[in-house]
Amino acid sequence: MNLIELLRIVLAWPSCFLVVMLVYRKAINRAITSLLPGAKITLKIGQFVVETSVPEMVQSVTESLVEKALTPDQISLLTALSESRMTRSPFNCSDQATLDIARPLRNAGLIRVPGGGYLQSATEIEITTLGRRVAQAASRKG
DSSP states (O other), rough: HHHHHHHHHHHHHHHHHHHHHHHHHHHHHHHHHHHHHHHHHEEEEEEEEEEEHHHHHHHHHHHHSSSSSSSSSHHHHHHHHOOOOOOOEEETTTOOOOOOOOOHHHHTTEEEOTTTTOGGGGGGGOHHHHHHHHHHHHHHOO
8 A cells, every 4th residue: 555545544534524513513512512511592482482402391291291101091082192193182071080081191281172272172182293102102112
């Protein structure tokens, strides 16, 4: 191996790396920043913009679950909503037992009433993205 080939090998990879870093520096910076523990995320809730960290968001979701564990009926409801092909499912709000199952899920942000409104007057409910993730985790576990 002569000196020119050695220089070509030694300088080629760092040069390529430098070019990639310069071209994609904004995207790389965003990716690195979002992975750091102190990184902030911005949420728009109604007319307010809230900036929070991922650990604070995790704590908020954990606090919103009144019960520490989901009941089998709650998991069943989430699973049924998750597997449904319809985005909205009929809801019987006149049944107190159904309301007792659904209310903690709604309070935790796992289900919602389409268009807002109150659960006790809802005719339809839908699963949220977080609720779908919980249903997927429950199906993997059980």
